[in-house]
Every structure is written in structure tokens, then in C-alpha cells.
Amino acid sequence: MMTALPTLAVKNAKKPAWVTGHGKLAAVYLAPGMLGFFIFIVVPLVASLVISLFDWPLFGTPKFVGLENYTRMLTGDPVFWTVLGNTLFFAVCYTVLNLVLALAVSTWLHNLGSWGPFFRVLFFVPVVTPMVANALVWRLMLTDDGVVNSFLANFGIHGPSWLSNSQLAMGSLIAMSLWQGIGYNIIVLGAGLNGISPNLLEAARIDGAGAWQRFFRVVLPMLSPSLFFCTVMTIIGSFKVFTQPYLLTLGGPGESTNTIVLYLYRNGFSFDKLGYASALAWALFVIVMLITALQFSQQKRLVNYDN
Amino acid sequence: MSNNRVTGRLLTAAAVAALAAGTLSACGSSAGSSSDGGKEASSMYTWISNENDRAQWQAFVDAAKKKDPAFNLTLEGPSFNDYWTKVKTRLSSSGAPCIITTQAARAQELKDLTVPLDDMVKSNNVDVSMYNKAMIDGLTVDGSLRGIPYDAEPVVLYYNKDLLSAAGVKEPTPNYTTAQFTSDLKALTKGGVTGLAVPPGFGAGPGLPLAFANGNEPVKDGKLDLTNQGLVQDQQFAFDLAAKEKVATAPQASDGSDVPEQQFMSGKAAMIIDGPWMYDTLTTKTQGKVGIAVIPSTSGQGIGMIQGSAFAIAASCKDKETAFKNIMKITTPEVVGAVGAARGTVPSVESAIKDWAGNKPATDVAVVEALLKSGRPLVTTPTWNQVETNFTQYSGDGFRGSKSAQEILSTIANSAK
Numbered sequence: 001m002m003t004a005l006p007t008l009a010v011k012n013a014k015k016p017a018w019v020t021g022h023g024k025l026a027a028v029y030l031a032p033g034m035l036g037f038f039i040f041i042v043v044p045l046v047a048s049l050v051i052s053l054f055d056w057p058l059f060g061t062p063k064f065v066g067l068e069n070y071t072r073m074l075t076g077d078p079v080f081w082t083v084l085g086n087t088l089f090f091a092v093c094y095t096v097l098n099l100v101l102a103l104a105v106s107t108w109l110h111n112l113g114s115w116g117p118f119f120r121v122l123f124f125v126p127v128v129t130p131m132v133a134n135a136l137v138w139r140l141m142l143t144d145d146g147v148v149n150s151f152l153a154n155f156g157i158h159g160p161s162w163l164s165n166s167q168l169a170m171g172s173l174i175a176m177s178l179w180q181g182i183g184y185n186i187i188v189l190g191a192g193l194n195g196i197s198p199n200l201l202e203a204a205r206i207d208g209a210g211a212w213q214r215f216f217r218v219v220l221p222m223l224s225p226s227l228f229f230c231t232v233m234t235i236i237g238s239f240k241v242f243t244q245p246y247l248l249t250l251g252g253p254g255e256s257t258n259t260i261v262l263y264l265y266r267n268g269f270s271f272d273k274l275g276y277a278s279a280l281a282w283a284l285f286v287i288v289m290l291i292t293a294l295q296f297s298q299q300k301r302l303v304n305y306d307n
Numbered sequence: 308m309s310n311n312r313v314t315g316r317l318l319t320a321a322a323v324a325a326l327a328a329g330t331l332s333a334c335g336s337s338a339g340s341s342s343d344g345g346k347e348a349s350s351m352y353t354w355i356s357n358e359n360d361r362a363q364w365q366a367f368v369d370a371a372k373k374k375d376p377a378f379n380l381t382l383e384g385p386s387f388n389d390y391w392t393k394v395k396t397r398l399s400s401s402g403a404p405c406i407i408t409t410q411a412a413r414a415q416e417l418k419d420l421t422v423p424l425d426d427m428v429k430s431n432n433v434d435v436s437m438y439n440k441a442m443i444d445g446l447t448v449d450g451s452l453r454g455i456p457y458d459a460e461p462v463v464l465y466y467n468k469d470l471l472s473a474a475g476v477k478e479p480t481p482n483y484t485t486a487q488f489t490s491d492l493k494a495l496t497k498g499g500v501t502g503l504a505v506p507p508g509f510g511a512g513p514g515l516p517l518a519f520a521n522g523n524e525p526v527k528d529g530k531l532d533l534t535n536q537g538l539v540q541d542q543q544f545a546f547d548l549a550a551k552e553k554v555a556t557a558p559q560a561s562d563g564s565d566v567p568e569q570q571f572m573s574g575k576a577a578m579i580i581d582g583p584w585m586y587d588t589l590t591t592k593t594q595g596k597v598g599i600a601v602i603p604s605t606s607g608q609g610i611g612m613i614q615g616s617a618f619a620i621a622a623s624c625k626d627k628e629t630a631f632k633n634i635m636k637i638t639t640p641e642v643v644g645a646v647g648a649a650r651g652t653v654p655s656v657e658s659a660i661k662d663w664a665g666n667k668p669a670t671d672v673a674v675v676e677a678l679l680k681s682g683r684p685l686v687t688t689p690t691w692n693q694v695e696t697n698f699t700q701y702s703g704d705g706f707r708g709s710k711s712a713q714e715i716l717s718t719i720a721n722s723a724k
Contacts (some may be wrong), residue, residue, distance in 0.1 A: 051375035058395045059622070079722065139561060162705045164559050250696075252560035253703035254710065270392045271693045271723075 050279035062275070069279035080280070081265045082255045084287075086170065090259065091238040093174050094181075098234050099227065101178065102185035107184070107215075110193045120190060124183035131180060135247035138176045139163070142248070146151050163249050166256040172245045173257055181237070185230045192226030193219070221304045228303045232295055237290050314376040348403035348629035349634070351380050351618070352397055354387040365649045367457070367637040370645035379637055388563060391692050396422065398621050404623035406634060410616045411445025411452050412510060414684040415529075416692055423451035427631040435644075437640065438655045443612045445684030454617030455638045456655035457646070460583045461517045461611035461678030463600055469595030470500060470577040479600035481605035481677065485517070494556035495577040502554035504576035505545070505706065509698035510614070510685060511564055512580040514545035514712075519683065520602040520609035531688050533720040534713070542705070543712035550708030556708035558697050576621055579588035583675055584615055586667075587651035599671045601678060611628065611678030615655060653679070693723040 017023040052069055055063040105123065109116045126134060141147045143160040149159030162172045196219060204214045220227075235303050242261040245251050251258035251266075260280060268277030308646070345673050350528035354363050364382050371378045383404065385393050391413065395538065397403055398420050409417050428435055435443060436709070446454045464479065471478060474490045492502025504518040509515055515525065523537030549555040556576075558567065564581075574594040580602065581589065590597045600610050618634045620627050636642070644659030646652055653675060660679075664672045697719045704710035 057419070058399055143559065144556070161557075161559075161707070163561065164557065164707065166704070209400065248561060250700050251558040252700035253707070254701055258700070266693075266696060269396065270696055271393065271690070 027284060031110075032276060048278040048281055051275055053235055053284055054275045055273075057280075058273045058274060059272075065275065069276045070283075072276070073279055073283060079255060079263065080283075081259070083258045083260050086256070086258060087239060087241070087260045089170065090232075090241055091235060094177055094230065094238045094241075095234045097174065097178055098182055098185055099230060102189055102230065103183050103223075103227070105182070106186045106189040107219075109190060120186065123186050126180045127183040129180075131243045132247065134180050135176065135244055138172075139248050142172055164253055164254050169249050169253060169257045173241075173248060176248065177238075177241065177244055181234075185234065188230055189223065189226050192223045194278040196222045224303045225305060228295070228299060232292060235291060235295070239284065239291075320598055320670060326512070338612045346624040347402065347405045347624060348381065349633060351382055351384075351406040351408065352394060352621075353382060353403040353408035354390040355382060355384045355683045356386040356388075359454040360387075363646070363652070366646045366649045367642060371636045371639075373645075374639075375636060375639070378633075380633065380637070382434060384408075391416070391446040391695075393399035398623055400463045403621060403623050404485070405621055405626065406608045407619050407621050408616055409446075409619045410614065411442050411456070412614060412687050413691065414446045414448050414453050414617075415687050416621070416689050418448045418453060418693065420622055421532075421628060422452065422624070424455065424620065424631065425451050427628065428452065431631065433635060437658070438452070438638075439613070439615070439657070439679065441679075441684040442615045442617070442655055443684050445686050446617050454619035455634050456615050458584070458633070459613055459615040459639050459655045459679060460612050460653045460654040461675060461682045462519075462580060462582055462602060463510065463674060463678065464580055465571065465585075465589050466572070466578045466598050466600060467574065467576075467595045467597050469592060470495060470574065473479075474577070478598060479603070481601060483601055483603040483609070484607040485603045485605050486657050488566045488603035489548070489552060492548065492578065494695055495556045499575065501556050501570070501576050502578060503548060504570040505549065505558055506564050506567045507558040507560050507562050507699045507702045507706075508564070509695055509702075512545070513548070515685075516580050516602045516612045517545055517604075519612035519685075520604035521606075522610055524683070524686070525686055525694075525710035526686050529688065531690070531694070531723060533694070539712050539716055542716060545663070546705040546708070546712055547708040548631065557703060560703050566662040583653045584651065586671075597672050598668075601674055611682030612685055613679070613682040615653075618656075633648040666684050688723075690723040694719055 017026075018180050024277040025219050051062075053064060053066060055065045055068075109120055109123075112119065142159050143149075144159075144164070147164075149160065152159040160168055160169050189241070200218055200222065201214055204218050209217060240261055242265065245257045245259055246265075249257040251262050264277050264280040264284065267280060268274045338689045351364070353360075353364060355364070361382065364380075366547035368378065368380050371380075381404075381408075384390060384397075390408075392406060394417070398407065407417075407420070409421065414421075427433075433455075438456050442456035442459045444450065446452055446456060448681075453468075464483075466479065474495045474497070475716060476494050479491075480490075495502040502514065505513055509525075518538045519523070520668065521541055523535060523541055525531065525533055525538060527535070549557045556570070566583065567576065567579055568581065568589070570576040572589065572593045579589075585597075586599070602611070603609065618638065620630045620634070624630050638655070640654070640656040640659045643652075643654040643656055644662030647654040647659060647663030648665050651663070654660055660676065698715070701710065701718065705712060705715050
């Protein structure tokens with residue numbers, strides 16, 4: 001009796017978890033999800049990597065070209081660098097403005113009292129409204145004779161072509177995107193603010209800290225996990241910007257609002273260059289992965305998880 | 308007890324998985340696929356932007372039913388602008404329709420999606436010579452016919468007679484010159500009215516129809532020839548109408564063709580270059596009486612740019628013979644004539660023009676007939692969708708004068724090789 005127990009324990013320890021009683025059950029429950037993950041994520045991922053090595057029209061015979069699509073992207077296609085620059089510009093401007101404004105608004109709402117929830121809902125409504133509908137409304141507002149210019153005309157101001165002027169078109173897209181997306185960060189940061197113990201702020205006040213000091217020395221460090229989450233998600237989202245330029249400007253005028261996902265979409269589905277589009281998708285993946293990895297590498301230094 | 312519970316859970320999990328798999332397979336087969344392809348042979352993928360489009364396709368079915376009451380055609384498809392992108396993905400999926408709509412201008416681009424019809428034309432004793440020659444030429448790719456045309460539509464100049472009269476401008480003559488055109492547009496641009504409404508696209512004009520009128524085409528020997536000096540000059544002339552002469556409003560890239568059409572119909576623009584397929588809409592919905600004229604040219608002896616559409620058979624079709632027979636039922640002189648009379652499309656068969664002419668003013672009919680005789684088809688290349696997409700994206704710069712036609716057409720020519 002005394003020797004049997006250790007033998008059984010050794011036997012069970014050798015078996016993988018998924019063949020034991022509860023492990024089997026877990027495997028059965030996980031199987032549909034894993035199957036879906038494999039079919040809809042892993043297979044397309046590998047397929048796109050393979051396709052990126054081919055000159056692959058949707059119809060017609062694919063031709064193996066090795067790394068030619070990547071070489072062309074990096075050295076022979078000036079549009080790639082333009083759309084990459086546009087995407088970076090959008091990502092930086094959108095992320096910075098989004099976080100600063102969301103932080104300001106959520107702080108304001110946090111101190112607003114009973115009207116806070118009402119305005120929070122108001123800011124969140126655009127997030128749950130379909131992007132396509134929002135974009136079409138903004139397009140109507142920003143046309144040469146749209147609502148915005150009609151409003152400016154009341155003050156004798158001849159409004160510019162918001163969507164057709166190379167200098168203003170990207171700014172218009174950023175403004176529309178902010179209106180659409182800022183509510184999400186307001187909710188997340190608001191939840192973070194609610195989680196800060198009033199005792200901490202009270203202690204800081206007793207220690208003689210002013211409003212700005214309390215904000216920068218207490219609120220911001222305690223809010224850093226929420227801010228980190230918002231920053232990572234907002235940057236990833238901004239690199240994938242597509243609907244706004246597709247519906248508002250079609251990437252124009254010229255290439256001024258063409259973004260990497262719009263360019264990728266066009267190459268794949270309008271210009272019938274699936275191989276090149278796949279190479280662009282992988283370039284986007286690598287860029288986003290590097291930026292996200294950089295953010296996570298700084299997480300310990302910048303984010304305070306100490307309660 | 309414990310074992311029973313685990314077994315029970317396993318059975319539950321298996322039942323859920325089976326249910327999920329069943330649902331997935333049911334969803335997967337919802338598109339419907341018949342083993343013999345008979346259903347697909349009576350299905351058509353086409354552009355259906357609105358009820359007006361659907362009514363037009365239904366007119367073909369209704370006209371064909373007069374001869375064959377059992378005839379039917381199921382329709383599906385996106386808007387016209389999305390069609391050229393989505394048709395490729397739709398035809399690569401299972402249960403795709405056998406009949407697709409194409410254009411002479413897109414025949415090259417869609418050649419891998421469609422099958423040559425020559426053998427079926429021969430075996431069914433179809434007389435192709437009854438169809439408009441320019442359309443047949445445009446639909447011929449690498450020596451083989453890719454579609455049976457149902458219309459042949461030379462692009463025309465629409466003008467608002469009331470606005471011309473109010474501005475003291477004479478109606479355009481059959482020998483309309485670009486100098487007179489510019490002068491007229493200047494006279495018409497006043498009091499919140501612009502001379503010409505322009506769309507941002509290339510084929511929709513005004514640059515390309517004006518180039519055609521002067522004998523300049525975008526394709527030479529099957530290759531893009533966007534930077535030939537004639538075409539560049541004509542496109543620059545079109546850009547300058549907005550950028551320098553200020554007789555047109557510069558379009559936005561995201562404007563569809565409906566935006567300039569609305570400008571014309573609401574009386575904010577006095578002229579518009581558009582296809583005869585818009586005749587009924589523009590003549591009935593415009594504030595003021597509408598007339599049509601030839602596209603102006605430098606010499607006044609213009610050449611028409613013929614656009615038109617056709618029915619083709621998808622390469623993926625399993626029952627091509629049935630699909631071809633269905634196409635022939637909706638492209639007879641009687642059917643295209645009846646659709647022309649009901650919906651305003653100019654029939655692809657000359658003998659059916661009289662049906663289209665109906666109660667239209669003789670001068671308008673004469674313009675279309677003259678352009679059909681002198682016209683040439685808009686023949687393009689397999690990369691035409693890229694040309695159109697890029698031109699739309701860049702045209703704002705051209706119409707605002709920040710880039711020249713030479714710069715824009717060179718950029719497009721380089722990227723769409």
C-alpha cells in the first residue's frame with residue numbers, strides 16, 4: 001500500500017493534462033474554438049505568407065517570384081513609402097490627440113457629478129454607431145457646400161475644400177476619427193479614475209499637494225495601467241485605418257490620404273495583385289508588432305501596478 | 308457517479324459540437340449549389356445600385372418572357388462602382404452565377420473571368436453582324452468574342468435649354484467646336500450657375516470623351532497610351548475648365564456620378580457630359596428643358612466615344628450552353644428594342660433603334676445616330692480598374708490646378724503598367 005501511491009502519482013505526472021479525466025473534458029470544450037482558430041486564423045495567416053511569395057492574380061496562373069514583392073515594396077514602389085508615411089502621421093496625431101482629449105474629458109466627467117453619466121453616454125454614442133454611416137454624414141458635412149462651410153459663411157468666411165485640399169484632407173480624417181473613437185478611451189480612463197482610492201488623493205491634499213501636483217503625482221501614476229492599455233489599442237487601431245479614407249476621400253487628393261490598409265485592399269481586390277497585397281499585409285504586421293513590442297518593453301518602467 | 312457525470316458532459320459537449328458543425332455546414336450551403344449547374348445558368352451577377360437598375364434588368368426578363376413564358380433570370384449584385392471589384396471575388400466562390408454583365412471597356416480586364424463565345428455563336432447560328440460593330444470590336448479580346456452586347460451608347464453632351472436661352476447662348480450645332488464650347492460655358496457661368504458639371508472619374512469624362520472627339524485614345528496596340536500628347540492636351544483642357552476658366556466646379560474624389568447629375572438636374576449646372584443611358588432621367592427630372600448634342604472637338608468634326616454593356620458567361624460556369632441560350636433570349640432585336648423603349652438604353656441592334664427613338668425629339672435621335680455611325684469603342688487594358696481608381700484619386704488635384712494632366716497621367720501610366 002505504501003509503495004502504490006507514489007507509482008500512481010508518477011504515472012499521472014507523465015500523462016499530458018489533456019488525456020486525464022478533466023483534461024479530456026477541457027479538450028472537448030476547447031476543440032471547436034481551437035478548430036475555428038486554426039481554420040480562420042492560422043490557415044489564412046500561413047496562406048497569406050505563401051501568397052506573398054507569388055505573383056498571384058485572383059484568376060489566372062500564380063507565378064512564384066520569391067521575395068520580389070518585398071523587394072518591389074521596399075525599393076521600387078514610391079507609393080508604399082508615401083502611404084506608410086501617411087499612416088504613421090495619422091497614427092501619431094490620432095493617438096496623441098485621442099489620449100490627451102480622452103484624459104481631459106474623462107477627468108472633467110469624473111468631477112461633473114450627476115451629469116457625468118449623461119455626457120459619458122453622449123461621448124460613447126459615436127463608438128457604437130456604424131463607421132460607414134458616420135463617414136457618410138461627415139462627408140456630407142465637409143463637402144464644399146456642406147454644413148461646415150455653410151456655417152462659416154454666416155461669419156463671412158469662405159470655407160476651404162476640407163476633403164479635396166491636400167493640406168486639409170488628412171486633418172479632416174483625423175477629426176472625424178477622433179469624434180468616432182474618443183468615447184471608448186473616455187470610458188476606459190473613466191473606469192480607471194473611479195478605481196483610484198479617494199484616500200490617496202485626500203492624503204496628498206493633507207500633505208499640501210495642489211491640484212496639478214495631485215494630478216501628475218497621484219492620478220497619472222495610478223491611471224497608468226489604463227493609459228497603457230488605451231495607448232496600445234489606439235495605436236494598433238490607428239495603423240488599421242481604412243473606412244475613413246475609403247469613404248471620405250478615396251485616398252486622394254493625389255496620395256495625401258492613402259493609408260497602408262487602403263493601398264493593401266486596392267492591390268488585392270481592385271488591381272488583382274493578391275501577392276503584393278499579402279506582402280503589404282505582412283509589412284503592416286511587422287510594423288505593428290515591433291511598435292507593440294517596444295511598448296511592452298517599456299511597460300515596467302512606465303506603468304505602475306502597485307496599489 | 309463521477310464517471311457518469313463526465314460521460315454526460317462529454318455527450319453534451321459532443322451534441323453542442325455536432326449542432327455547431329451542422330449550423331456551420333447549413334450556413335456554408337446557404338448560397339445554394341446545384342450539382343448540374345442548372346440554377347446558376349439562369350442566374351446573373353450584375354450591378355444593381357437601386358430600384359432603377361433592378362427595373363432595367365427586369366425589363367429584359369419581361370421582354371424575353373413574351374416569347375418564352377417559362378424564361379426567368381435571378382439577379383444579384385452590388386452597386387455599379389463596387390461591381391468591378393466584387394465580381395472577381397464573387398465568381399471565385401461556389402454557386403456563382405453563370406451570366407455576368409460586362410462592358411466593351413472592361414472586356415480586357417475581365418477576360419480571365421469570361422469564356423470565348425465564338426464556338427457557341429457558330430453552333431447556335433447567331434448572326435453577330437446585326438450587333439453594333441464598335442461594340443463587337445470592343446468585346447473582342449485576343450481575337451475571340453467575350454460578350455453579346457445589349458446596348459451601344461455614344462457619350463453625349465446634355466444641355467439645359469432654359470439656362471442657355473436665359474444666358475443668350477445658342478444651342479450647340481452638329482459641328483460644335485471646343486472654342487465655342489468654352490465661350491458658351493463662360494457665358495453660362497453666372498448667378499450661382501456653372502457651365503459644366505464634372506465627375507471625378509476618367510471614363511465618365513469630360514476629359515476622355517473630349518479626347519475621343521479629337522481622335523485621341525488611351526490605348527494603342529493593346530497597351531496603355533495615357534501620355535500621348537493629344538490625350539494629355541485634351542485632359543488638360545478639361546482640367547482647365549475648372550482650374551483656370553472657372554466654368555465648372557472641381558469634383559471631390561468620393562463624388563459618385565450622381566453628384567454632377569444632381570447639379571445638372573437641379574439647374575446649378577447648364578451642361579453635363581454623360582451617357583444616353585441617363586436620357587430619361589435627365590430629361591424628365593431636370594429643372595428646365597433638356598437637349599443633347601455631340602461632344603465638341605477642336606475641328607468641330609467629332610468622333611463619338613461608344614460605351615456599352617454586354618452579357619458574358621463566367622469561366623466557372625458548369626452549363627455554358629444553357630447560359631448562352633439564356634443570353635441569346637435577352638439580346639434579340641425584339642428584347643433590346645423593348646428595353647430601349649421602356650428604359651432608354653440605346654439598343655445594340657440597329658434595326659431596334661426605332662423602338663428606342665419612340666417619341667424622342669428628332670434632333671436628339673439624330674445626334675445619337677450620327678455618333679453611333681462615327682463612333683469608336685472605348686477599348687481598355689486589363690489594368691483599367693487601376694487607371695480609373697487612380698484617376699479618381701488624383702483628379703481633384705487636376706481640376707484644382709495643383710497638378711498638371713501630364714503629371715497625373717504619367718503617374719497613373721507608371722503604376723498601372
